[in-house]
Amino acid sequence: MISIQNLRKLFPGPDGPVTVLNGISLEIAQGETFGIIGRSGAGKSTLVRCVNMLERPTTGNIRVAAREMTTLNGAALGEARRGIGMIFQHFNLLSSRTAAQNIALPLELIGHPRGEIARRVDEMLALVGLSERRDAYPAQLSGGQKQRVGIARALATKPSVLLCDEATSALDPETTKQILALLKEINRSLGLTIMLITHEMEVVREVADRVAVLDHGEVVESGRVFDVFTDPRHPVSRSFVGEVLNRELPEALASRMHQSPSSAEHLVFRIIFTGPSANQPIVSEMVRRFGLSFNILQGHVDYIQGSPYGTLTVEASGTEQAKQSALDFLRLNNLKVEILGRVPATDRAVA
Incomplete structure (x- = not known):
């Protein structure tokens, strides 16, 4: 046209x-x-x-x-x-x-x-x-x-x-x-x-x-x-x-994060849900499968042209192998994952 x-x-x-x-x-x-x-x-x-x-x-x-x-x-x-x-x-x-x-x-x-x-x-x-x-x-x-x-x-x-x-x-x-x-x-x-x-x-x-x-x-x-x-x-x-869609991390959290990996630190990442995946109980499944502990920092669900779109920012604690297995699990389920950084285990992230 x-x-x-x-x-x-x-x-x-x-x-x-x-x-x-x-x-x-x-x-x-x-x-x-x-x-x-x-x-x-x-x-x-x-x-x-x-x-x-x-x-x-x-x-x-x-x-x-x-x-x-x-x-x-x-x-x-x-x-x-x-x-x-x-x-x-x-x-x-x-x-x-x-x-x-x-x-x-x-x-x-x-x-x-x-x-x-x-x-x-x-x-x-x-x-x-x-x-x-x-x-x-x-x-x-x-x-x-x-x-x-x-x-x-x-x-x-x-x-x-x-x-x-x-x-x-x-x-x-x-x-x-x-x-x-x-x-x-x-x-x-x-x-x-x-x-x-x-x-x-x-x-x-x-x-x-x-x-x-x-x-x-x-x-x-x-x-x-x-x-x-x-x-x-x-x-x-x-x-x-x-x-x-506000996806900015709270300043207090962002200022404490860094990128260098260490097993003594907690991993902070964002899970992005689109379409039917927005209704999956994905966090509870990761807890059950991999024995990780999660602190939910930030979450939001919206609808764009009638389809759900959500983000969930979490802090995960556990072994490095369990963290990696959880990330692989998310990607195998067609969920997008953004690694945001790490925070010291003694300095838990606060949203």
Whole structure:
């Protein structure tokens, strides 16, 4: 549905061209919700604006619904844009128009008959749950209601693609949940392809199927949301995931740990559970099999796209052979293990 190949975008600067996007390549399938996440200045908003040619790429190719966007101009570009809806962080509603009139605007601009516009506006107001607020002006609407109007306006021309540029950044947490739930329902019921730009990993976790992490204009990691959350490879990805899933050790524990092995010391390691393994009584089984003693330091279970993901940090005491056998046992059961370090036997770790 959306194919981006080797996309580069340069802007003029006082000391020469500044590269904002550097060789971006992405494939987004029809009906998929794809998240683009990055810090401020990573290039994510420029990327989404290139998709509908609000910004012209310097080099590269962008295909949306089999159209090569970079070759289009004038009427052909206008026609292609009608198949691409867009919603913005700050809503961009006309203050002099009611909710219904804002939704009608794109249909008026392309010359739809008045009766057809009225029917479509009614459909869109019902879709976003604002039928009773059709005659309210933006100043009379809450932030969430304004964004609902923005979504309805973006969908008025029946696009196949919806671009969301920081669509929830101006909203409070509860309203954000409501808007994300609406986007999920729209994706499900209309089969829309959604490209979601955000700097919040919680937003990605809530609605996206796959995600690409941008840093300094480059894709540094991409994949299924569950995979990126549970096994982030790049430091930027790990930073984003850490904001949602806190895996940092308490400072008092981390300061006492070191790496050199000794049979007189206790081993500290983290077990990572995903999917069905999250329900296994793995610690009790290791106690029974290998005679180890465990001090549970830290634990957390979360759900990502409906699948459980948990971490358990433990301190193990026993013989070195028993510790190694326990680690081998965990790996044979397809559990990921991270060795974090060791603490002296006389200085038990405290979470």
